[in-house]
Amino acid sequence: MKPIQSYNPLVGRDVLSIAxxxxxxxxxxxxxxxxxxxxxxxxxxxxxxxxxxxxATVFYEPSTRTRLSFESAMHRLGGxxxxxxxxxxxxxxxxxxxxxxxxxxxECYADVxxxxxxxxxxxxxxxxxxxxxVINAGDGTGEHPSxxxxxxxxxxxxxxxxxxxxxxxxxxxxxGRTVHSLSxxxxxxxxxxxxxxxxxxxxxxxxxDDLSARGVRFTQTQDLCEGLAxxxxxxxxxxxxxxxxxxxxxxxxxxxxxxxxxxxxAAKEGMIVMHPLPRVDEIARDVDDLPNAAYFRQARYxxxxxxxxxxxxxxxx
Amino acid sequence: MKPIQSYNPLVGRDVLSIAxxxxxxxxxxxxxxxxxxxxxxxxxxxxxxxxxxxxATVFYEPSTRTRLSFESAMHRLGGxxxxxxxxxxxxxxxxxxxxxxxxxxxECYADVxxxxxxxxxxxxxxxxxxxxxVINAGDGTGEHPSxxxxxxxxxxxxxxxxxxxxxxxxxxxxxGRTVHSLSxxxxxxxxxxxxxxxxxxxxxxxxxDDLSARGVRFTQTQDLCEGLAxxxxxxxxxxxxxxxxxxxxxxxxxxxxxxxxxxxxAAKEGMIVMHPLPRVDEIARDVDDLPNAAYFRQARYxxxxxxxxxxxxxxxx
Amino acid sequence: MKPIQSYNPLVGRDVLSIAxxxxxxxxxxxxxxxxxxxxxxxxxxxxxxxxxxxxATVFYEPSTRTRLSFESAMHRLGGxxxxxxxxxxxxxxxxxxxxxxxxxxxECYADVxxxxxxxxxxxxxxxxxxxxxVINAGDGTGEHPSxxxxxxxxxxxxxxxxxxxxxxxxxxxxxGRTVHSLSxxxxxxxxxxxxxxxxxxxxxxxxxDDLSARGVRFTQTQDLCEGLAxxxxxxxxxxxxxxxxxxxxxxxxxxxxxxxxxxxxAAKEGMIVMHPLPRVDEIARDVDDLPNAAYFRQARYxxxxxxxxxxxxxxxx
Numbered sequence: 001m002k003p004i005q006s007y008n009p010l011v012g013r014d015v016l017s018i019a020x021x022x023x024x025x026x027x028x029x030x031x032x033x034x035x036x037x038x039x040x041x042x043x044x045x046x047x048x049x050x051x052x053x054x055x056a057t058v059f060y061e062p063s064t065r066t067r068l069s070f071e072s073a074m075h076r077l078g079g080x081x082x083x084x085x086x087x088x089x090x091x092x093x094x095x096x097x098x099x100x101x102x103x104x105x106x107e108c109y110a111d112v113x114x115x116x117x118x119x120x121x122x123x124x125x126x127x128x129x130x131x132x133x134v135i136n137a138g139d140g141t142g143e144h145p146s147x148x149x150x151x152x153x154x155x156x157x158x159x160x161x162x163x164x165x166x167x168x169x170x171x172x173x174x175x176g177r178t179v180h181s182l183s184x185x186x187x188x189x190x191x192x193x194x195x196x197x198x199x200x201x202x203x204x205x206x207x208x209d210d211l212s213a214r215g216v217r218f219t220q221t222q223d224l225c226e227g228l229a230x231x232x233x234x235x236x237x238x239x240x241x242x243x244x245x246x247x248x249x250x251x252x253x254x255x256x257x258x259x260x261x262x263x264x265x266a267a268k269e270g271m272i273v274m275h276p277l278p279r280v281d282e283i284a285r286d287v288d289d290l291p292n293a294a295y296f297r298q299a300r301y302x303x304x305x306x307x308x309x310x311x312x313x314x315x316x317x
Numbered sequence: 318m319k320p321i322q323s324y325n326p327l328v329g330r331d332v333l334s335i336a337x338x339x340x341x342x343x344x345x346x347x348x349x350x351x352x353x354x355x356x357x358x359x360x361x362x363x364x365x366x367x368x369x370x371x372x373a374t375v376f377y378e379p380s381t382r383t384r385l386s387f388e389s390a391m392h393r394l395g396g397x398x399x400x401x402x403x404x405x406x407x408x409x410x411x412x413x414x415x416x417x418x419x420x421x422x423x424e425c426y427a428d429v430x431x432x433x434x435x436x437x438x439x440x441x442x443x444x445x446x447x448x449x450x451v452i453n454a455g456d457g458t459g460e461h462p463s464x465x466x467x468x469x470x471x472x473x474x475x476x477x478x479x480x481x482x483x484x485x486x487x488x489x490x491x492x493g494r495t496v497h498s499l500s501x502x503x504x505x506x507x508x509x510x511x512x513x514x515x516x517x518x519x520x521x522x523x524x525x526d527d528l529s530a531r532g533v534r535f536t537q538t539q540d541l542c543e544g545l546a547x548x549x550x551x552x553x554x555x556x557x558x559x560x561x562x563x564x565x566x567x568x569x570x571x572x573x574x575x576x577x578x579x580x581x582x583a584a585k586e587g588m589i590v591m592h593p594l595p596r597v598d599e600i601a602r603d604v605d606d607l608p609n610a611a612y613f614r615q616a617r618y619x620x621x622x623x624x625x626x627x628x629x630x631x632x633x634x
Numbered sequence: 635m636k637p638i639q640s641y642n643p644l645v646g647r648d649v650l651s652i653a654x655x656x657x658x659x660x661x662x663x664x665x666x667x668x669x670x671x672x673x674x675x676x677x678x679x680x681x682x683x684x685x686x687x688x689x690a691t692v693f694y695e696p697s698t699r700t701r702l703s704f705e706s707a708m709h710r711l712g713g714x715x716x717x718x719x720x721x722x723x724x725x726x727x728x729x730x731x732x733x734x735x736x737x738x739x740x741e742c743y744a745d746v747x748x749x750x751x752x753x754x755x756x757x758x759x760x761x762x763x764x765x766x767x768v769i770n771a772g773d774g775t776g777e778h779p780s781x782x783x784x785x786x787x788x789x790x791x792x793x794x795x796x797x798x799x800x801x802x803x804x805x806x807x808x809x810g811r812t813v814h815s816l817s818x819x820x821x822x823x824x825x826x827x828x829x830x831x832x833x834x835x836x837x838x839x840x841x842x843d844d845l846s847a848r849g850v851r852f853t854q855t856q857d858l859c860e861g862l863a864x865x866x867x868x869x870x871x872x873x874x875x876x877x878x879x880x881x882x883x884x885x886x887x888x889x890x891x892x893x894x895x896x897x898x899x900a901a902k903e904g905m906i907v908m909h910p911l912p913r914v915d916e917i918a919r920d921v922d923d924l925p926n927a928a929y930f931r932q933a934r935y936x937x938x939x940x941x942x943x944x945x946x947x948x949x950x951x
Contacts, residue, residue, distance in 0.1 A: 047686065052364065052393070052395070054389055054392050054393070056385070064718055064721070065739055068690070068716050068718070068739075068740070068743045069742070069743055071716045071743075072688055072716055072742075072743035072744065075688050075714035075716065076686070076688070078686075080392035081716075082385050082388045082389055082392065082398075084381055084385070085402070085719070087381070096595070096597040097594075097595035097596070097597075100602075101594070101595060101596065104613045104616065105382055105385075105594065105595075105613075105616050106385070108386070108389075108613070108616040108617040108619070108620060109385045109386055109388075109389035109616075109620060110389065277731075277735065277739065278730070278731035278735060278739075279731070279735065280730040280731075285734075296738045296739075296742070299738065299739050299742040299743075300742040302742070303742060303743060369681065369710070369712070371706055371709050371710070373702070397709035399702050399705045399706055399709065399715075401698055401702070402719070404698070413912065413914040414911075414912035414913070414914075417919075418911070418912060418913065421930045421933065422699055422702075422911065422912075422930075422933050423702070425703070425706075425930070425933040425934040425936070425937060426702045426703055426705075426706035426933075426937060427706065
């Protein structure tokens with residue numbers, strides 16, 4: 001990792017889409033996350049960088065993992081949190097308030113807003129209205145940029161570098177928001193992609209076109225073993241019930257790819273296994289104890305990356 | 318504003334009704350709110366006045382705006398928050414616990430209680446049982462005193478003074494809790510009121526009698542333009558669906574008064590437009606960009622006024 | 635109380651069952667709780683022992699009282715809280731995540747986990763997976779060890795000592811989790827028990843066998859007056875609707891024992907009345923004003939005991 005001391009190109013900015021950031025800017029986030037990690041390792045308490053600052057977590061659909069990791073990140077930095085864990089049910093949204101008006105309200109109460117919303121583009125609506133930085137924590141099938149950044153951080157941390165890697169993406173590549181954002185991001189580092197999915201769940205054409213335009217080498221296959229044979233990283237996704245109109249389709253696809261210890265041992269040596277979590281059955285429990293299993297460490301890295309984002313948009317580093 | 322340094326007549330008191338406070342006491346709250354505002358403007362962080370203190374926000378019905386603004390106020394003062402965002406569903410209330418018993422529980426966990434409840438008088442029940450100060454954040458169609466105080470703060474801030482003003486109140490004046498409390502409060506400063514509503518939604522007789530008894534000059538009209546012609550302040554309220562038994566009545570009245578940029582330009586010069594929010598359609602979006610639009614600034618002032626209330630009842634100023 | 639300065643046998647440990655702790659260890663918790671109480675009485679603010687530390691309260695079923703008292707305890711120690719107040723509805727559990735995976739997630743975000751779950755044994759599942767200490771805040775009809783500890787603290791505080799007491803337990807002794815744990819704990823101090831219940835709701839055989847094996851003297855009766863005649867402590871429990879399959883049974887038993895001021899005056903002089911709360915009708919309001927009524931003070935002691943547990947498992951004392 002390059003020593004990018006005190007380079008903070010995110011002050012006052014929104015974090016809406018991974019595409020809004022250059023390779024250098026993303027590298028600055030990853031470097032800051034690494035500094036927070038080593039700082040927390042050394043003399044753990046306290047880190048008062050955001051003392052007195054308030055983060056609002058506004059979740060129009062539940063996502064415990066994302067919400068808690070942002071809140072944990074804010075607390076680790078000495079900041080405070082106000083939260084609407086179920087904004088669709090409990091908030092003024094019920095009374096007919098627009099996102100614009102909600103933004104104009106919440107910007108009065110907080111210094112940074114972390115929003116999750118089921119509608120694509122809602123994070124942009126919030127950011128357009130708000131005078132304080134907005135971090136998109138998922139807008140439907142749209143974007144979830146901090147997820148892509150923590151995926152990059154995980155790969156860099158586990159593999160030593162982001163350069164020259166072959167990354168296999170496995171499962172529902174059609175509906176999986178995380179693999180869209182991550183493939184975009186990996187393109188910046190010249191990764192080669194192996195896309196493993198049944199044809200009905202393959203990566204959308206527009207994403208493939210975009211990858212081609214950026215000169216990314218990728219191959220598509222239905223065969224899991226073939227897909228993992230050359231992979232340095234296996235990124236497994238959950239087949240999400242809520243994305244299928246027909247329950248029969250869900251049942252048909254959900255058990256298609258299961259990674260177990262045997263699969264991992266048959267794959268390229270040192271391959272790491274990632275997953276945005278929660279998993280259901282895609283990864284067998286016997287993988288958990290292998291050193292290859294990076295998915296729980298991924299959850300830990302999430303806090304460092306989100307600390308970096310919060311501290312950087314608030315200009316505290 | 319008079320310099321009322323260190324005058325804190327609220328130590329240890331409950332804040333249940335605007336009628337419990339004298340003009341001097343309300344002025345002291347407004348003055349403290351102004352001091353917090355300028356303090357936050359200067360050297361923003363940190364303000365540790367309530368460090369170690371805990372505020373419990375206990376909401377038996379959701380009100381995101383009110384809850385978040387109190388929680389933001391507590392955090393801005395360095396305090397902590399514990400919260401029951403949906404006390405009717407999740408709490409011991411389901412198991413049959415009385416407000417008395419709830420109060421005896423929560424007073425053990427917090428130094429001040431902010432309560433919202435759908436039943437008129439419930440804040441008094443909580444306060445009677447609790448040994449720590451209780452702030453009424455709305456009890457059904459009853460009171461919401463901190464709303465009235467932040468409305469006063471807004472008017473004073475935007476108009477320079479509370480004296481000698483003509484205030485138009487527009488919309489559902491029958492069911493609108495905020496206009497009842499605000500009209501009571503404005504009476505102390507000798508405001509003249511213009512009450513704009515359709516006859517079925519006009520200000521209740523008992524409120525009018527009370528205004529008369531205090532010598533308040535008021536006129537009633539159905540005509541919006543006439544109502545705004547002389548107004549220094551237009552206080553717009555939402556016609557609230559939940560207040561109507563017959564949905565047809567709601568539909569009949571909800572679109573009756575809509576303030577748009579043209580309405581504002583036709584009104585008295587410099588008139589400010591206020592609204593307790595959330596708005597639905599009562600104020601068109603084209604008003605937002607006019608300097609007259611005070612309703613979003615109102616949301617910002619809410620934090621200063623609630624900081625003042627929390628700090629004062631806890632004796633920290 | 636013995637001066638047990640700096641004896642902390644709980645560092646890094648889980649708190650899953652009262653049976654996991656020796657008499658000395660429980661005494662150490664009570665002693666620490668007493669130190670926190672007197673510290674808070676003297677110079678109240680601030681106590682920054684857990685500054686920078688994060689407690690996750692993960693509640694798979696609502697329990698406002700338990701959640702708020704743990705959160706209050708964490709804040710009183712200067713720590714932070716992240717919370718899932720309704721984990722079954724809002725969390726990854728809906729998406730099919732196991733407790734194991736949830737544990738591996740939450741341990742990344744927090745330094746200690748307080749869990750409530752409707753299934754017996756779930757706290758052990760969480761603790762087995764988690765690398766940070768887990769405190770069981772109730773697992774169905776299983777255990778709730780911090781409740782037993784605060785009950786002991788209450789008795790010691792109110793009666794001066796835990797030795798040589800006669801404790802009457804009244805109500806639903808079959809389904810009451812708290813009386814099972816408390817009777818186990820009291821056995822360590824040689825208490826004599828008087829078990830007052832209708833036969834269908836009497837203490838389960840296995841609990842009685844265990845008490846016998848430990849040499850605990852106990853008697854069983856249906857008669858409330860007889861039961862209270864020799865009692866130093868009356869521990870009243872609520873007959874819980876949710877424990878009965880047949881509503882008729884609930885109605886039959888719920889009004890069976892009602893303690894009122896007259897009952898208390900007829901009982902042994904100085905007898906204290908306890909209740910884990912919430913109460914419904916088991917204790918009449920006229921008892922509240924008697925010095926015997928210890929149940930609201932019990933709620934206050936809960937915070938000190940939970941402060942002790944949090945500070946001790948985190949090694950801060």
